[in-house]
Amino acid sequence: xxxxxxxxxxxxxxxxxxxxxxxxxxxxxxxxxxxxxxxxxxxxxxxxxxxxxxxxxxxxxxxxxxxxxxxxxxxxxxxxxxxxxxxxxxxxxxxxxxxxxxxxxxxxxxxxxxxx
Amino acid sequence: xxxxxxxxxxxxxxxxxxxxxxxxxxxxxxxxxxxxxxxxxxxxxxxxxxxxxxxxxxxxxxxxxxxxxxxxxxxxxxxxxxxxxxxxxxxxxxxxxxxxxxxxxxxxxxx
Numbered sequence: 299x300x301x302x303x304x305x306x307x308x309x310x311x312x313x314x315x316x317x318x319x320x321x322x323x324x325x326x327x328x329x330x331x332x333x334x335x336x337x338x339x340x341x342x343x344x345x346x347x348x349x350x351x352x353x354x355x356x357x358x359x360x361x362x363x364x365x366x367x368x369x370x371x372x373x374x375x376x377x378x379x380x381x382x383x384x385x386x387x388x389x390x391x392x393x394x395x396x397x398x399x400x401x402x403x404x405x406x407x408x409x410x411x412x413x414x
Numbered sequence: 415x416x417x418x419x420x421x422x423x424x425x426x427x428x429x430x431x432x433x434x435x436x437x438x439x440x441x442x443x444x445x446x447x448x449x450x451x452x453x454x455x456x457x458x459x460x461x462x463x464x465x466x467x468x469x470x471x472x473x474x475x476x477x478x479x480x481x482x483x484x485x486x487x488x489x490x491x492x493x494x495x496x497x498x499x500x501x502x503x504x505x506x507x508x509x510x511x512x513x514x515x516x517x518x519x520x521x522x523x524x525x
Contacts, residue, residue, distance in 0.1 A: 302456070333515075338518065340515030341457070342515065343512050343513065346512055400444070400462065400464065402447075405458070406456050407454065407456050408455075
């Protein structure tokens with residue numbers, strides 16, 4: 299499809315396990331964003347890439363969270379030693395150009411992560 | 415910390431009624447976007463406003479950016495069940511800044 303694709307759609311893990319969430323942005327989109335969304339709340343910014351460069355990771359909650367986009371297209375968000383408070387929907391978005399908030403962001407449908 | 419507060423948090427109305435959702439902040443934003451999100455899906459952009467006092471219309475939806483660029487409103491005329499969803503405002507403090515999302519307003523329109 300032509301939209302942002304995220305996988306898996308649902309992930310259940312035991313506390314302490316590592317997880318990896320994948321995002322395929324729209325082809326040709328320069329910017330890629332990761333957000334964390336708690337139930338009924340607005341998304342909260344985690345990190346941002348321009349091509350392969352991670353320009354802002356100020357929203358990552360702890361050093362257990364790590365994101366990469368090695369070839370400037372697909373991105374992976376990794377969470378190590380998961381904890382129950384990591385349970386949330388993780389959203390990925392891409393935009394055609396760099397321009398931060400002035401550019402429309404196209405969102406995937408998210409990965410719902412549940413930590414038992 | 416959410417810099418953008420939305421009100422009301424929840425709204426349940428009958429089909430055909432009008433409603434207004436507010437997005438307020440003590441900070442100035444260079445631009446503000448409104449998104450709608452349905453269950454199990456990602457947010458979908460409705461509009462971007464960039465000029466203080468700007469008003470944009472999208473069919474039955476009217477968006478306004480405050481003169482001081484600290485607040486915005488979304489007005490829906492004659493709401494339809496298809497308008498049901500989570501409405502999110504999101505602001506950027508500069509053209510190159512990341513988006514900060516509001517707390518969200520969950521709207522339910524009853525047939």
